[in-house]
Amino acid sequence: MTRTLLSAGVLSVYAAGRVSEGDLAAARAQMGFSLAWHIIVACLGVGLPALTLLAEWYGIRTGNPAHQLLARRWARAMGVLFAVGAVSGTILSFEMGLLWPGLMGRFGQVIGLPFALEGIAFFVEAIFLGIYLYAWDRLPPRRHLLTGIPIVVAGTASAFFVVCANAWMNQPRGFTVRDGKVVHVNPWAAMLNPAAPPQTVHMILAAFMVASFLAAAVYAVAMLRGRRDTYHRAGFFIPFTLGAIVTPFQIYVGDWAARFLSRYQPTKLAAIEGVYRTRSHVPLTIGGVADGNGLKYGLEIPNGLSLLVGYDPGTVVKGLDRVPAAQRPPVTAVHWAFDLMVAIGFFLLAMGLWLLWAWWSRRRAGGELPTPRLFLAPAAAAGPAAVVALECGWSVTELGRQPWIVWGVMSVRDAANPAPGLMTGLWLVLVVYTAMTVATVYVLRRLARGTPVPRAPQEEDVARYPVV
Amino acid sequence: MLADAALAVMWVGLTCYALFGGADFGAGVWDLLAGGAERGRARRGLIEHSIGPVWEANHVWLIFVVVMLWSAFSPVFAAVMSTLYIPLTLAALGIIARGAAFAFRKASTELWQQRLFGACFALSSLLTPFFLGTVAGGVASGRVPPGLAEGDVLTSWLNPTSMLGGVLAVVTCAHLAAVYLCADADREGRPELASVLARDAVISGLAAGVVALAGIAVLHADAPALFHGLTHRALPLVVVSAVAGVTGLGLLARRRFVAARAAAALAVAAILWAWGAAQYPALLVGSTTLTGAAANASVLWAVLVSLGAGAVVLVPSLWLLYATFQRGVPERPSSR
Numbered sequence A: 001m002t003r004t005l006l007s008a009g010v011l012s013v014y015a016a017g018r019v020s021e022g023d024l025a026a027a028r029a030q031m032g033f034s035l036a037w038h039i040i041v042a043c044l045g046v047g048l049p050a051l052t053l054l055a056e057w058y059g060i061r062t063g064n065p066a067h068q069l070l071a072r073r074w075a076r077a078m079g080v081l082f083a084v085g086a087v088s089g090t091i092l093s094f095e096m097g098l099l100w101p102g103l104m105g106r107f108g109q110v111i112g113l114p115f116a117l118e119g120i121a122f123f124v125e126a127i128f129l130g131i132y133l134y135a136w137d138r139l140p141p142r143r144h145l146l147t148g149i150p151i152v153v154a155g156t157a158s159a160f161f162v163v164c165a166n167a168w169m170n171q172p173r174g175f176t177v178r179d180g181k182v183v184h185v186n187p188w189a190a191m192l193n194p195a196a197p198p199q200t201v202h203m204i205l206a207a208f209m210v211a212s213f214l215a216a217a218v219y220a221v222a223m224l225r226g227r228r229d230t231y232h233r234a235g236f237f238i239p240f241t242l243g244a245i246v247t248p249f250q251i252y253v254g255d256w257a258a259r260f261l262s263r264y265q266p267t268k269l270a271a272i273e274g275v276y277r278t279r280s281h282v283p284l285t286i287g288g289v290a291d292g293n294g295l296k297y298g299l300e301i302p303n304g305l306s307l308l309v310g311y312d313p314g315t316v317v318k319g320l321d322r323v324p325a326a327q328r329p330p331v332t333a334v335h336w337a338f339d340l341m342v343a344i345g346f347f348l349l350a351m352g353l354w355l356l357w358a359w360w361s362r363r364r365a366g367g368e369l370p371t372p373r374l375f376l377a378p379a380a381a382a383g384p385a386a387v388v389a390l391e392c393g394w395s396v397t398e399l400g401r402q403p404w405i406v407w408g409v410m411s412v413r414d415a416a417n418p419a420p421g422l423m424t425g426l427w428l429v430l431v432v433y434t435a436m437t438v439a440t441v442y443v444l445r446r447l448a449r450g451t452p453v454p455r456a457p458q459e460e461d462v463a464r465y466p467v468v
Numbered sequence B: 001m002l003a004d005a006a007l008a009v010m011w012v013g014l015t016c017y018a019l020f021g022g023a024d025f026g027a028g029v030w031d032l033l034a035g036g037a038e039r040g041r042a043r044r045g046l047i048e049h050s051i052g053p054v055w056e057a058n059h060v061w062l063i064f065v066v067v068m069l070w071s072a073f074s075p076v077f078a079a080v081m082s083t084l085y086i087p088l089t090l091a092a093l094g095i096i097a098r099g100a101a102f103a104f105r106k107a108s109t110e111l112w113q114q115r116l117f118g119a120c121f122a123l124s125s126l127l128t129p130f131f132l133g134t135v136a137g138g139v140a141s142g143r144v145p146p147g148l149a150e151g152d153v154l155t156s157w158l159n160p161t162s163m164l165g166g167v168l169a170v171v172t173c174a175h176l177a178a179v180y181l182c183a184d185a186d187r188e189g190r191p192e193l194a195s196v197l198a199r200d201a202v203i204s205g206l207a208a209g210v211v212a213l214a215g216i217a218v219l220h221a222d223a224p225a226l227f228h229g230l231t232h233r234a235l236p237l238v239v240v241s242a243v244a245g246v247t248g249l250g251l252l253a254r255r256r257f258v259a260a261r262a263a264a265a266l267a268v269a270a271i272l273w274a275w276g277a278a279q280y281p282a283l284l285v286g287s288t289t290l291t292g293a294a295a296n297a298s299v300l301w302a303v304l305v306s307l308g309a310g311a312v313v314l315v316p317s318l319w320l321l322y323a324t325f326q327r328g329v330p331e332r333p334s335s336r
Helices: A002-015 A021-062 A065-098 A101-107 A112-134 A141-170 A187-191 A196-224 A230-264 A266-273 A304-310 A331-365 A373-399 A422-448 B002-032 B041-051 B055-072 B074-083 B085-107 B111-140 B160-187 B191-222 B224-231 B235-253 B257-279 B297-325
Strands: A176-178 A181-183 A284-286 A299-301 A404-406 B282-284
Touching (some): A021 A196, A021 A373, A021 A422, A065 A101, A065 A112, A065 A422, A065 B055, A065 B085, A101 A404, A112 A141, A112 A187, A112 B297, A141 A187, A141 A196, A196 A373, A230 A266, A230 A304, A230 A331, A266 A331, A284 A304, A331 A373, B002 B041, B002 B085, B002 B160, B002 B191, B002 B257, B002 B297, B041 B160, B041 B191, B055 B074, B055 B085, B055 B297, B074 B282, B085 B111, B111 B160, B111 B257, B160 B191, B160 B235, B160 B257, B191 B235, B224 B235, B224 B257, B235 B257
Antiparallel strands (some): A284 A299
């Protein structure tokens, strides 16, 4: 740790932060915006193929045309989302250089490996997606189903590799700085840094949750509007069940990730919980506003945080007082984002338990699963809520690292592009992304607005149903 | 040696992007020139059908090149991206507009939407290769100094060599696409469409030839170092490119479409490698050499080994992709 902090001084001298305040803000806003956008689509890109395969497998096994039609429609949505995900992801790789050349010029080689591996995984994903989407009529059903499996595996692998690179920014490893130069690089140690396990698992589970709850929400809305046929029920229950299964694991992993912070990134945890003073018997504060000394107006649970961190009220929690004020993350934003994420996590858990209870009681009574409006309304809200939780979680990770781009090693300012005019780039990007958002939502809505399956369809007819 | 290997691998990626991605861009250019909604329907249908399953895989080559550049030659990546950020931002926005619009057009049914998304797709297919070409011109003419944004953010890409690069990229993409598409049209038993496309391929091929010839004068005046390299060390590759280009036109005239594809690809690949050979071992002309910019050996090893392992998965997958779609649809009822 001493070494990296010493080297930080060296690096600051090197880059000298030539970027103007306005351009730095523009660069941060552009990166934040395009990442926040991409992360939603990327999660759908990881989770939706799994749901589609589930539906297709169900359809092949049972011969139920509703499942087959679902698989076809989801595959269409997958195609659209993958396209916008691929291009918005490409933009991110450009932005790494356009906005943060200071980071990439120095550390590009250190984190190149996970990106190269991600490139391979993404390539595999793109190839099999091409086959899966377009070879529906060229391959026998079972073989077609098999061509979808590499999409899920490669999608999950891409998420793993990319988040490994982000984890490195939180736990920089695998290099030495000598005389302002990066030497002795160990790219494997950099990639498999201590932050990688909790961060990657948390992110991948989040991807499945977001995709599941969002897909289910679409059909929950349709069911609330009275369309309760097999097609819509399947469209709701397949993803909602998957989401409900993943949620408890996610809460467990979230706890692991927070515990990881207490050991490896105590400043981030201190910002999350608004702990200013290093001490024991720290309460857990829910909500509240940071005033520079602590959280005001929050709901305090005595000894809560000390108990969560070390299972003992005497556990000492490191506070923000350990670092100079200029090196502290924005406490209120990080704290609220974290609290909101946790709250939504427990809401989703409750929805899952509700489903479990319904399933259990119906199993004894027989018949279909009940879908009262009282259940469907919050179930429909679960989709957008999962997205909000995702964005909050990501904000905690990124804002909680401020003002560092590479924690303890390089500041965001020193990484930024000193070229003038970044603000113009921000406006252009905002305009293009707005247009893309409108078009994506419009096209997806059209895809979802489907004709329901007739009561007794001929199997052959399903292929002729309008997919758009 | 290790750095040379990394550079070669990156250049292979760049070649693949120029060929496959270039054909995609060119298809968009032809989409733009296909005429009104009614008249251009057949051609647009063929374009959509031909590049639909492959464009995303083709597009990945760009990401591959970008990642290779920052992993293996980080300082060069930082210098190029920070100085040339204007054309690169515009190319990036073009990539967004193009990919998204293509997917949206496929998913829409109404004519006005197809027109809107189609225009967006086609226009960005023209602009994106142009801006990427200006970036290549800026680097090749030695206008990118090392360091962060040390070069002029405007003249680094608004200069004769960059304009040449941009125009050459656009006509080359158009030519590649026309050659690629006429083989597809021919295979699908649409000889009249194939003939029209063959005519377009010849026209665009000639245009590329004219631009390249004009380029001799431009490079002589504007980028003497590159000109010297191209007329000395890289001369054999330049000759190969010219011969392949002319041969390709002859093959088109004789309706040997598949062979013409190979010739066109060779012509484009040879000119890319000629550029590489002309400025080797300089990565940034006049300042940064290969060895000066290369990453630690440990990094180069790790990346090359990973890519080698990845190729074991990728090559058969790519083969499966192209094999699945380069043969006709089997006679099978589409029920399931």
